[in-house]
Every structure is written in structure tokens, then in C-alpha cells.
Amino acid sequence: MARDTRERLLDAGLALFAGKGLAGTTVSDLEARAGLRAGAGSFYRHFTSKEALFEAVVRQELDRFRASIGDATPGESAVADVKITLALEFHQTLTTLGQLGRLEAIIHRDAAAMGDLFDEVEGLYNAALDASAARLGQLMEAGQLPRRDPQALAVTIRSTLIGYHLNTQSFRRSARRVPPADLIATLIDLISSK
Structure with a gap:
């Protein structure tokens, strides 16, 4: 499940960073696109920051x-x-x-x-x-x-x-x-x- 969540975040990041850019994308956007509950901490279990996901x-x-x-x-x-x-x-x-x-x-x-x-x-x-x-x-x-x-x-x-x-x-x-x-x-x- 953890790998699946990481992959969903990578897919969400690819789509959102390509479409809205790094500055235009929020962690909440990434969580929503990946199907995660906003603010539940799932994002930060996989990436320390939006910039880390971008990289x-x-x-x-x-x-x-x-x-x-x-x-x-x-x-x-x-x-x-x-x-x-x-x-x-x-x-x-x-x-x-x-x-x-x-x-x-x-x-x-x-x-x-x-x-x-x-x-x-x-x-x-x-x-x-x-x-x-x-x-x-x-x-x-x-x-x-x-x-x-x-x-x-x-x-x-x-x-x-x-x-x-x-x-x-x-x-x-x-x-x-x-x-x-x-x-x-x-x-x-x-x-x-x-």
C-alpha cells in the first residue's frame, strides 16, 4: 500500500507540475489528485516537501x-x-x-x-x-x-x-x-x- 501511495503521488506530481508548475501546485492539490485525504499526513510519510516530490x-x-x-x-x-x-x-x-x-x-x-x-x-x-x-x-x-x-x-x-x-x-x-x-x-x- 505504501508503494502504491508513493506511485500515486509521483503520478499526481507529474501531472500537476507539468500543468500548473511547482509554484502553482500545493500539497493539498497533490493529495487530492492522488486520492489522499488532505492534511492526514500521508504525503509527508513519502516526501519531506513538495520540492522533494518535484525532484x-x-x-x-x-x-x-x-x-x-x-x-x-x-x-x-x-x-x-x-x-x-x-x-x-x-x-x-x-x-x-x-x-x-x-x-x-x-x-x-x-x-x-x-x-x-x-x-x-x-x-x-x-x-x-x-x-x-x-x-x-x-x-x-x-x-x-x-x-x-x-x-x-x-x-x-x-x-x-x-x-x-x-x-x-x-x-x-x-x-x-x-x-x-x-x-x-x-x-x-x-x-x-x-
Whole structure:
């Protein structure tokens, strides 16, 4: 039961911090969202403060982000066709962006409150970019992609995918005029053309 209550508080924190921010969320809001009786002390049996829950929520989402970086990395048995390999990686990136939407909202709303956690987010983002640049560089060395600056290409790809994701969140109907598969195919055509 204690683990269940902790999980409910984490879920409540993720939803409320993403929607209202740290400053706009009260312990009473968190208790209500988690289905706890306000003022009964259940919250404080699991977290010392609202800020402690905020940190736990961000850490939980960072762990998901960290795991997704590994998921987007083709292994040794990756499909030999570079276009299929890239399509799978780009699709995974868009999927991950969708799953981490609440972390994204928290970062945009409360970056200053994150302290050292923000540096960790930035470090993970840079690690994902570096891994992508390394994979692109390997594909260039193997002659499967035209030679370009792999770091610049990785930033271009990531920026395109993030921009598409943000557009679909902000302008749902307009952005969906181009389905994700069409965006991915166009991006692959652009980066693989000589």
C-alpha cells in the first residue's frame, strides 16, 4: 500500500507540475489528485516537501529519458538498409518525445527550480546528440550517407524532430497534415541525397 501511495503521488506530481508548475501546485492539490485525504499526513510519510516530490518526479522522468536513449540506438544486428535503420531511429525519437511531454512541460515551466537536475537533463540531451552524431559518422565512413559534419547533421535531425513534435502539440490539426511517416521519409531523403 505504501508503494502504491508513493506511485500515486509521483503520478499526481507529474501531472500537476507539468500543468500548473511547482509554484502553482500545493500539497493539498497533490493529495487530492492522488486520492489522499488532505492534511492526514500521508504525503509527508513519502516526501519531506513538495520540492522533494518535484525532484523525485523529475528524476523518474530522467530515468525514462535515459532508457529511451538506449532504445533509439541500433545494435549490432541493426537492419543493413540505412534508410530503414534511420526511419526506426527517427520514429523512436518521435515516440520518446511524445512520452516525455510532461517532463518537457516541467523543464519549460520550472527550469530555474530544477537546479542541478537541469544540468543532468542537458547532459542527457547532449549524450543523445553525441551518440546520434557518432552513428551518422559511422554511416558516412561506410559510404552509406554523404560526408557532412556529423554533429551538425545530428543537430539538424534532432531539431527537425523536436520542432515537429512541438508543432503537433501546439497546432494539432495543422501539424497532422504531414503524418510522422511522411516527415521521416522526407528527412531521410534530404540527408541521404548527395
